[in-house]
Amino acid sequence: MLTPGLPILPPGVERHPVPGGGSRAVAVWRGDEIMVLDREGMQPVEMVFFGPDKRSDAGRLGAKGYGRPEGIIATLNNGSRSGAKVLKSLDAAGFDIGRGDAIRALGEGSRPGDMARFTAEQDGLLIVAAPGGEMGPEGEGLATELTLYIRRADPKLVKMTGQSHDPLADPLLDATIMPGEAKPYEVRKGQYIQILDVQGRECSDFQAFSMRALDKGLEREIDPTTTRALMGNLYPTPGIFSKYWSSDQEPLVEIVQDTCGRHDTFGLACTARYYEDLGYPGHVNCSDNMNAELGAYGIRPRGGWAAINFFFNTMLDDANAIGMDDPWSRPGDFVLLRALTDLVCVSTACPCDVDPANGWNPTEIQLRTYKETESFQRSIGYRKSTEADVEETKKTAFHECFARHTRDFIEYNGYWLANTMTNHGAIAEYWACRDKVAVMDLSPLRKYEVTGPDAEELMQLCVTRNMKKLSVGQVVYTAMCYEHGGMIDDGTVYRLGETNFRWIGGNDTSGLWLREQAERHGLNAWVRNSTDQLHNIAVQGRHSRDILSKIFWTPPQQPTIDELPWFRLTIARLGDLSGPSVVISRTGYSGELGYEIFCHPKHAVEIFDKVWEAGAPYGITPLGLAALDMLRIEGGLIFAGSEFDDTTDPFEAGIGFTVPLKSMEDDFIGRVAVERRKASPHRKLVGFEVQGGVVPVPGDCVRVGKAQVGEITSAMKSPILGKVIALGRVAPEYAEPGTVIEIGQLDGLQKRLRATVSAFPHFDPTKSRVKGEYASEMA
Template structure:
């Protein structure tokens, strides 16, 4: 059925664009359906239903139930195929979205086994294809983005579908933004209109959710120890104590997540945060603030807090220190405090847990004279939940400004590393181990240098590039020559914008003549591949497989011996012992019947090493096999802290440190990935890179630093008074016994042996003497990577 397509567009007013607040046509709703997941949405007679396959090749299935519990595809004007086997299988896979759908079906009393399934995109689809239907009666729509686990050597990943509903009667749906559904059955659930404050009591262990209903709205929060109040003492959250104990302006979910009183008693901790941008060093808005700007008598949060807390006998304050949730304040280089519009989107929230019995107060800020609430104060929803609810820690992650928020995920190997540590930090939407209990970064480092180590690299972004024009797309988008890449070969390369600045560095795996896998550090690279394929009309699919393909790296002198004991490869594939540098093999655990993996001889440690890719469901089996085989060699688990030491010594660059979108590959120290002479085909950024190579301004170099002070990234590099560069990474090398660094300097001062000074404090008052050196500082000829150990 052909209907007018519906897509969200960024909100724009007078040249100001805010991609995070998308606008849909009047009466239209948007419901993302995760790959391998499902959604249940109420439908009303006359509603137009459109399903978008954003990436292509993602099959789906619809099931529609009427209020009388009957199911017939004809209710949507379609032809059904009977029992919806694909949906039943999808709902049984244990996904969180499937659990919600099963609850909705159970509540309504619908029997999915008697449903009439409607297959969509079953014959394959192009990116952007859409199928549409019209509801002939009221009912409940079940939609599933079907698909099972992806084999590591294949490309059958699952991706999202987007459900759009154009309501026949907009009032019947959820066009107007209201509070999102509760996370569980709430104890309290109340709304705070702008210019109001509400106090409430929370028992130890219970949870508090502060939700920004419409986005761009600040909410001040304070909490008092009930035990102290009973003694006549006021002991509330103290921002200064909190910043000092947590070492951060604003705590984040994880180990350093608590808010403390001035008595250093922890009062609350942050469990989930979908926004990540708040203020903890300012006051709730005050009467004086508005008076000084010429608005005497303006309603303000501090006065509102005073009034509502009076019932507890809490003394009034002229200005209340508070956690200013969603308030976007910042400190500049001169320690001046500034503000801008909040980062929060509709539905963003913070979930807290009470560490003692509390009296809490929340506000909806009334400020309408500055950007604090995006110039438009709106409402705040507060909910509390019982302590027996199971809420995992997470930080909201978005692939791009326009993307839907995602919770922090555990990798398939998370529980394996959790046997060795509780120190996990958020990294690009995943929890990764930072340091290991009873080890520490130095011990983990030496474990890799002297023996063998295993690390979790699952957050690396994987994208499957398939189709007749796959080689053409990759040839266009990366700097290396894809025409020279054999099946089974891996190559390290850069990906650049038109102006030559780097999007990402990463590796390309060639799994077939028309099958490539891109593995990079961020989602921007995968989104860029999609954008270029669409822009140029290429016959190719680009699909995200990050959640279908998790990987550990086994690095160190004994890595080959360990893997050769575990993995079998078919006769047409190289064995582990035969696998050369930057090649891959399709392997199985034990023998031909074992679990399938892809193994590449690659790594990020400067040592002989391999990466093992598997589906998350097989991760524990793979880890345990590696660990058991590695115990005789003294295998150690390795976290991000130690990995950073290894990669700096090895001269391996990192996004946001050695390169960004203003840095070309030559400036980033990886000019070898740009074969301008042997690659005759054009690629994105070539013209700019050619010009920048002829007229270079900066160069990545190494430094050997005198003394024992380790420079910080961003420290200036000076010759005399003039700044000639900056530090990008630095460490004290355990194996070299001295401080080393990487940094960019002007080409006129980039020769090895050049004496420079690294400026600290204001760049002038404290200087660290250093000398420009070549890099890598350790094993410059890559003998260890080649397996040649002394």
């Protein structure tokens, strides 16, 4: 089997990610080989090595010294979390970074995958940084991630150097639970519990009892049924719906961080009966282990414990049968909980070795608790790819600006984004955009800087539009496909210069694909992730031009806001020539006249406040994801995972206009397959007008008689049209406007919604509003 989710390093080798603009401190021993990998290219590395005598000498790594490590010092003091951890390590060891002897490598001209190598000539502490300044909106000064590998001269030292995963803070309790063991522990209100899967794919049963109830002789523990009913989810997740409840509906713990996201709340902890029924009498099991440990607290034994089984991968099928498979958890995945009252808890490491519950190989669980005074932000684990390191859910640079208007934030592609606004709601936000003007946070869009002599050739190869016709300052909407014609992503390409492009898409897969193709085809181009260095808001609605033209200054060689045509960009500054620099494009996702403003995160609040101040006379309103979804469905704008995926080609997704097969002679990846699929289509994206007030659900089947001929991809009740509309894919035979179909619910046969195929966009099909051509009366 291939298991890319469980990367295996050679014996004696450690891996330590170093974030762009961040740092890492690692203990090394004499003879250790140190390797620093440039993941994306052109990223300089700066290192300092301190010996036990507290002196720093680059020669101890066999390298040339450059004196004071200015790059490391700037990185440690930039306010990053990694910098704070390294400063703490230096302070504890008594090392003076100001007297360090800098080692520099990689940087200018380095390619993705280039590696610098050193050997430690004595024991010591190594600090590695990926320095970089503030990236400007045009892409200069970008810092990207490095990976530090250490091959230990003595492999037995691996576990001594933190190869077991670092704690989140100084722990109160730090215990290893081996397979077939259970650990009871007490936790006070406000304290944190971390349950960590050390090697990956290992389940851990968890149960918590209200200590106050136990003092009264009552057993009140987490009740999965109550929790599912109150949360509306099979299991809670960080955010608003995050709590586990007792049968008395008392909240006991809440989920603060979860890097795995898939756990069990359906059944029991493993029991003696389960193994007996399989023919394994006497097999050690979690329920008996929990009974043995909880007896000290006067808790009665049970034949099977209802428990939250973290990392256990169970699921319900269409017939409500419970199935299971290997866990989704990777090495180091964890769940962080916060106690909402004083608790008696128990955690296990499941011993099951007779089915996929633990990937057939039970391993250890690490249990840690932390003080209530620690501060941990809410986070859902995100990975750019299967093999990538897990990342915490981030707040965009505009987060606090929108937090003034709401507490309803949901996770979207690794970021917290506002869903609806307090005292507004999705309908009011929608109408603000249609009638006046609205501002929304689109910072999670993935940005990748594509630069180098072969940048145009790379983009021509990887997207469906003709990059040779794209002028500097122009923006184009396009698709990106695999060889079989299925879409990787849709997005926009910004041309910032002759050899400078910016790809803006919905996911990291597209950026990683660009980098992979540059390497595969030997192109002299770099693809570097700038998402965290370039955050953006969209100002959408009929008054957007008037607002932005009041507050942004453009140099003479750039178009003003008033002059900016559709799908063009300008380089501007807030206020005057000394204000923060931004890139403004006349683009959006609302079907209205609108603009996107891209800036460095440190300028985000200042820019938002100026936009808000200038927009106040026009009734500017903050807009969340729920309202944005309504706007884009009406406007016929597609969304990944709804209207397209990697089985859908651009014509099936309704954006065939992005594939100029007749006028573009150059090949692009997937062209042959797309031409073949266009000639013999199996599905076509269409609109629907649905009778009545019931809104279909994405995935509902589209039927003619008993035959399924398609499915719904998106649906809503349109406020401006006053009827239910939908988008969906159907067989070409039923794609003509006016065709009568039925939308199946329940099992697709017992309940039907009558509908008619229609053209889309349902609203403003001529795009007159996005061009700024508003009628005097509402449509």
